[in-house]
Amino acid sequence: MSQHQAELRAEGRADQPVQSQDGMRDRRRRLGKRRRDEHQMVPDAVFTSYYGRPVVKASPWEADIPAYLFLGGLAAGSSLLGAGAGLTGRPVLRRAGRISALTAISVSFAALVHDLGRPSRFVNMLRVAKPTSPMSVGTWILTVYGPLAGVAGAAELLAPFAGRLPRSLRMPVQLLGRLAGPAGVGSAVVAPAVASYTAVLLTHTSTPTWSAARKHLPFVFVGSAAAASGGLGMLLAPVSEAGPARRLALGGALLELGVEHSMEASMGITAEPLHQGAGGTLMRASKILTVLGAVGSLFGGRNRVAAGLSGACLVAGSACTRFGVFEAGQASARDPKYTVVPQRQRIERGESAGA
Amino acid sequence: MPSLSGPLHDPAADAGWQNPPPRKGFFTDTSVCIGCKACEVACKEWNGVPDDGFNLLGSSYDNTGSLSASTWRHVAFIEQPAKPASSTVSLGMPSTVKPGEAMNPESAVDFRWLMSSDVCKHCTHAGCLDVCPTGSLFRTEFGTVVVQEDICNGCGYCVPACPFGVIDRRVGEQGQKNVGIAQKCTLCYDRLGAGKTPACAQACPTESIQFGDLDELRERAAARVEALHAQGVESARLYGDSPDDGVGGAGAFFLLLDQPEVYGLPPDPVVPTRDLPQMWRHAALAAAGLLAGAVAAFLGGRG
Numbered sequence: 001m002s003q004h005q006a007e008l009r010a011e012g013r014a015d016q017p018v019q020s021q022d023g024m025r026d027r028r029r030r031l032g033k034r035r036r037d038e039h040q041m042v043p044d045a046v047f048t049s050y051y052g053r054p055v056v057k058a059s060p061w062e063a064d065i066p067a068y069l070f071l072g073g074l075a076a077g078s079s080l081l082g083a084g085a086g087l088t089g090r091p092v093l094r095r096a097g098r099i100s101a102l103t104a105i106s107v108s109f110a111a112l113v114h115d116l117g118r119p120s121r122f123v124n125m126l127r128v129a130k131p132t133s134p135m136s137v138g139t140w141i142l143t144v145y146g147p148l149a150g151v152a153g154a155a156e157l158l159a160p161f162a163g164r165l166p167r168s169l170r171m172p173v174q175l176l177g178r179l180a181g182p183a184g185v186g187s188a189v190v191a192p193a194v195a196s197y198t199a200v201l202l203t204h205t206s207t208p209t210w211s212a213a214r215k216h217l218p219f220v221f222v223g224s225a226a227a228a229s230g231g232l233g234m235l236l237a238p239v240s241e242a243g244p245a246r247r248l249a250l251g252g253a254l255l256e257l258g259v260e261h262s263m264e265a266s267m268g269i270t271a272e273p274l275h276q277g278a279g280g281t282l283m284r285a286s287k288i289l290t291v292l293g294a295v296g297s298l299f300g301g302r303n304r305v306a307a308g309l310s311g312a313c314l315v316a317g318s319a320c321t322r323f324g325v326f327e328a329g330q331a332s333a334r335d336p337k338y339t340v341v342p343q344r345q346r347i348e349r350g351e352s353a354g355a
Numbered sequence: 356m357p358s359l360s361g362p363l364h365d366p367a368a369d370a371g372w373q374n375p376p377p378r379k380g381f382f383t384d385t386s387v388c389i390g391c392k393a394c395e396v397a398c399k400e401w402n403g404v405p406d407d408g409f410n411l412l413g414s415s416y417d418n419t420g421s422l423s424a425s426t427w428r429h430v431a432f433i434e435q436p437a438k439p440a441s442s443t444v445s446l447g448m449p450s451t452v453k454p455g456e457a458m459n460p461e462s463a464v465d466f467r468w469l470m471s472s473d474v475c476k477h478c479t480h481a482g483c484l485d486v487c488p489t490g491s492l493f494r495t496e497f498g499t500v501v502v503q504e505d506i507c508n509g510c511g512y513c514v515p516a517c518p519f520g521v522i523d524r525r526v527g528e529q530g531q532k533n534v535g536i537a538q539k540c541t542l543c544y545d546r547l548g549a550g551k552t553p554a555c556a557q558a559c560p561t562e563s564i565q566f567g568d569l570d571e572l573r574e575r576a577a578a579r580v581e582a583l584h585a586q587g588v589e590s591a592r593l594y595g596d597s598p599d600d601g602v603g604g605a606g607a608f609f610l611l612l613d614q615p616e617v618y619g620l621p622p623d624p625v626v627p628t629r630d631l632p633q634m635w636r637h638a639a640l641a642a643a644g645l646l647a648g649a650v651a652a653f654l655g656g657r658g
Contacts, residue, residue, distance in 0.1 A: 050431060050619030051414040053421055059515040060524045080649035088653055117509015117524050117535025121489075124508045128490040131635075132359065132628055135512050136488035188649070192642035199641070200634045204627045205515035206482060211627060214634050218641035226648060247652040255644075333515060340616045343623035352623040353601030 047344065049336035056206045058333035064115035066326035068108045069198045070228065070319045073221060075104035076195035077229020077248065079149055083188035084244055085237075086181060093245060095156045096236035098184055100229070101191075102153020105146055134200040141193050148187035155180030195225035202329060208339055209279075209332035210325070212270040216263030217325070219255060224318040226252025231293055231314025234307045246301040249314050253294035256321065257287065268345075270338050279328030282320045289317030359480065360629035362598035366479050370494035378498035379547060380569040381556065381607035382576050383472055385618075386583060386591060388563040390416060390470035394428040397558035401543065402427065405532060415468075421619065422473055424525035424538035428555050431618050433469040471618050472564060474555070475500070475521045475540035476595055477606030480626040483513035483522050483537075491537070498569070498606055499542040509535040518602065518624035542606070569606060580610060588612070594620065601625030 049055070059065075082097025084090075113122050126143070130136040155176045158165075162173055199221040203214035210217070230249025234242050264271040273279050293313030300306025332338040346352050357369045367375035398404060407425035412418050415432035422429045481500045484492040491507035494500060502522075513522045514537065522539040529535070543553035551557075556566035565572060576593055583591035590612045595605030601624050615622045 048614060048616045050433070050617065051412075051417075053619055055520055055616070055619060055621050056518065057514050057520040057523055060511040076645075077649075080645070084649060084653040115511070117511065117537075118507070121506075121508035124489040124491070124506055125510075127506070128488070130485075130488065130490070132485040132631060133488045133512070135486065135510060139488060189646075192645040193638075195645055196638040196642040200631075200638045203634055204486060204631055205512075206518040206520075206624075206627055207515045210515075211630075214630060215637055218634075218638040219644070222641045222645040226645060230652075243656055244649075244652040247656055248649055251648050251652065255648075329515075336616070336619075339621055343621055344616075346623050353599075353625045353629075 047340045054334050055336045055339040056333050058330045064111040066323040068111045069322040071104040071108040073195045073225030074228045075101045076191035077225045079187040079191040081233050083184045090241040093237040093241040098152040098156045101149045105149050134204050138197050145190040145194050148183045152180045152184035195222045207329045207333045208270045209273050210329040212267040213263050216259050219259040223252045223256030224321045227314045228318030231311035234311030239302050246297050249297050253290045269341050273328035273331040277331050279324050282324030286317045286320035289313045363479050363603050367496050367498045372496045375496040377568040382565045382572040384563050384610045385471035387561045388470040392430050393558040394472050394555035397554040398428045401554035422521045424523040427540040429473045431471045435467050437467040474607050479603030482516035482626045485628040486512045486516040497547050501541045501544050504533050504536050507536045513537050
């Protein structure tokens, strides 16, 4: 930001407000690009700040966290598909689901530890169980889910080698094989919590765009998880077994697209970061990929190539959703506009917290 | 289970302390702040807080920018255009007009300088404390909020949770003191335990930073704002003093001379935990929906 702008912002007072220069530029750019945009109805923000500096702090999280949001959802949906396939006699889909879940949750775990300022102190997460901390709740959900998904996945990974194992290992592997079924079902029971709690992880913050999405984001995230895991199932299993994956993917995609739309409509000015910058680009990519994947699985789901391509689109779309929501939130925290304007509006409407 | 939001007289007792001492806090009266930054220096010296870079930010005399992991007191400087007060008495200071010549009051544009020493608010309902997954952040017997640096694993969740943007994870080379760990004002927990005044309040030469029992500070602040209004300083207002606000009242509150956002403070802060029960309900509903959807995907349709 130029010094001139900084001064403008700093000097703007409630009785002589100044226009946010960024806001004006963004608006012009939007108007040029798109004819119809419901967000044109949001008037330009007039607000005051301290040298344009953020009021709240953006999370110190990097790509690890949105990657985890995506992979956690993918693992959860894959566990559901794996368990369902196991119960309905679809061996390839079962195997794909269980191995996908194990892989995704293992990478998630690595990402979560890597993201810590002190990775060596990861175990401190297990000191307490706090319902007010979604991260603590999530830790305990993963502590239950991880081993269950791990047993089911490990059994599938080892099954092809069962005959070639040394005698001493046969017993443990046979035991693993017998536990795989119950463990897989157990992981599927916990899986929905894995997919939905991550929304609360973001919304239980003072980050404007995440906080304003609190009513809708859990539904967007489970939709995204269903679309991604269904898509992966379509990619990995033959069409003869992939029926449930197609239906899960389609339902998830529709839920995600629909709820995301009403979410943005309910967010006022804090929806802007979902349309601008890196967050906006990712959200647009997410919508295109998810629509392509949904249409493809609806009309081409019984063709192996079309099903695979549609599945890949849905997986990529889900990743874009998570990274998009993450980046939009980070951007909303860095710009004081998204903190000050909604709070001022609340005060003007007589709905302030103290009113 | 401690309460999640709303007024609360004794957060220490709510957190489980038996017969805690009176709640301690700061009343920062910015109307007498002279911007000397003695508080910033005293805080760094006492708490062993490293420098956070020697930068010239180009924003008046403010070169630390904001509260951070290594700035636990932050003095804001705001230069505002303002008409000189009509009641000022000439002190015979050097001026731009000839001696004896009166300045045209219409063209005499003066400016006013707002200075304010910001600090952690030690909220009654602290977002940072609520989201901490390790129990590193805790409520002390004095009702303040403190990080236990040997427990924090640097998850960073407290950083976006704070509605005031106070707490941050310290950046720097690995191996330096507390790098990777969340840091903020402790209201000098060690000094409080020894019956001492926190370093910033001790160092403040104008008593802009006042330390004491919160109940007494609130009375003192109400009297001060009344006195300022009587003197014609209409813009004086308290910030963070009300137990009815979105954080249940701050343990460190302020007397400001302009809107909070002018000082970089949120005008209507709310602890995110207020809406947490609703968020968990929505998440549970979404999870149930996913489970039902998966079951339907296997039961419905062909193939």
